[in-house]
Amino acid sequence: MNYIPQFFPEYWKTEHNVYGINFTNEISIGFVEKLDGGYSFLSNLEFEKLKIDSKKLLIESIKNLKNLFDNCDLKIYEIDGGKMGFWNSENDNFTSVRILIPEYRKIILENISENFSFSIPSRDIITCWKTDSKKECEKFKRETKEDFKEEEYNLSEKIYNWKNVEL
Numbered sequence: 001m002n003y004i005p006q007f008f009p010e011y012w013k014t015e016h017n018v019y020g021i022n023f024t025n026e027i028s029i030g031f032v033e034k035l036d037g038g039y040s041f042l043s044n045l046e047f048e049k050l051k052i053d054s055k056k057l058l059i060e061s062i063k064n065l066k067n068l069f070d071n072c073d074l075k076i077y078e079i080d081g082g083k084m085g086f087w088n089s090e091n092d093n094f095t096s097v098r099i100l101i102p103e104y105r106k107i108i109l110e111n112i113s114e115n116f117s118f119s120i121p122s123r124d125i126i127t128c129w130k131t132d133s134k135k136e137c138e139k140f141k142r143e144t145k146e147d148f149k150e151e152e153y154n155l156s157e158k159i160y161n162w163k164n165v166e167l
Contacts, residue, residue, distance in 0.1 A: 003031040019047040026156040082131030096126035119144040122151035
């Protein structure tokens with residue numbers, strides 16, 4: 001199996017018959033196969049034919065993601081009242097979904113907090129932070145909304161807390 005995880009808007013499940021696992025109320029984890037010049041999402045019917053448990057598919061696809069695209073530049077920054085983490089990869093379209101890779105999460109958990117906030121305005125942007133500064137929190141909310149409106153592959157303008165995510 002050569003599927004790779006990719007975030008997509010929750011409504012695609014019904015509108016486009018895309019198979020996915022809930023990540024947040026607005027974002028699902030889909031599974032894609034790379035094609036020349038892009039990729040194709042796994043449909044509900046294709047998933048049924050695989051005869052595989054969704055958790056196993058998720059675990060295998062995360063391994064594939066790590067093996068194929070382990071070139072993302074993860075940086076930790078000091079901010080007013082805390083820290084933030086940001087990563088970017090201009091070489092592919094799998095930047096934000098890298099939060100599913102355990103090694104990336106470990107860096108965030110160890111360097112920022114076990115109880116961090118994050119935003120995923122698009123498949124190409126993810127920001128994680130922990131701060132006691134209301135000014136910094138307002139800045140992240142504003143930037144998330146701006147990025148959501150500007151990005152082509154937008155996902156959500158909401159702010160999430162990692163403690164509320166179940167994988």
